[in-house]
Amino acid sequence: MRRIILWFMGTVSAVVFLFGYSTSTAGPGVVGGQTAVFSSGTSTTGGAASGGTDPNAGSTVTGTVAQTRWGPVQVELTVSGGAITQVSVLQYPDSNGHDRQINSYALPILVRETMDAQGANIDMVSGATVTSRGYLESLQSALDQAGL
Template identity: 60%
Template sequence: MRRAALATTGISALIVALLALKPHQLPALAGVTPRSPTASSFPRSPAAPSSGVSTGSGTFTGDPIDTRYGTVQVAATLSKGKITSVKVLQAPDQNGRDQQLSSYALPRLAQEAIGAQSAHIDAVSGASYTSQGYIQSLQSALDQAHA
């Protein structure tokens, strides 16, 4: 009986310790601090309106980002400073597995970007390299839009 109580206490302490750990971040995004939901999603320039929202409209092409499995490049369409769509211009597609991951991950990444109105989005599990390339290309497109 005493052994069972000690085992249960030990396991409970281990579970609490594991739950207290923070999740890992992608290496390229480790220095990025999350923004509050009320803050502007884009960096402000001195010429930006005082409301913190850019009025930029148009389609902006992000830099092509080389990943382990191929190049990722996106174009973001903005209307009055809001992301309305993200089109993938290049994605890894060298084999069936690349095509399968891209067809699964890229629509989810676009949905996340439109929902977050920024490039500060979560990577898709199983497509870490593609997600990282997508995020970096999207950020470069948004930087162009707000330059």
């Protein structure tokens, strides 16, 4: 009789823990209109005459949107003199706390590696494989458009 009561209580506890675990139901997505938080590079600010163009400013190319399992990823590059001067991530999965935690770690690494490699020959970030693949897809698209 005692074993039956212990078994029953253990089963009830397991069911309570199982149904008490909260998960995200928001699904993949991007906060609308959000500008990239993750960018790196040297940008030229100021110094241009009013009405003129800055001769040091590079051209900006935007990669295609890579649809991933957790949401879209899109990269924008600024290229000057055949070199990548800035990388910005325009879209990335951030619809829940787990996405934000992973991408706040992974995206700065991907951006830094892109700047160091000056191309798409970079390693994926462990634990952020889906975002890394989307980033590389969009990055390659932007590099193709820039002719690099």
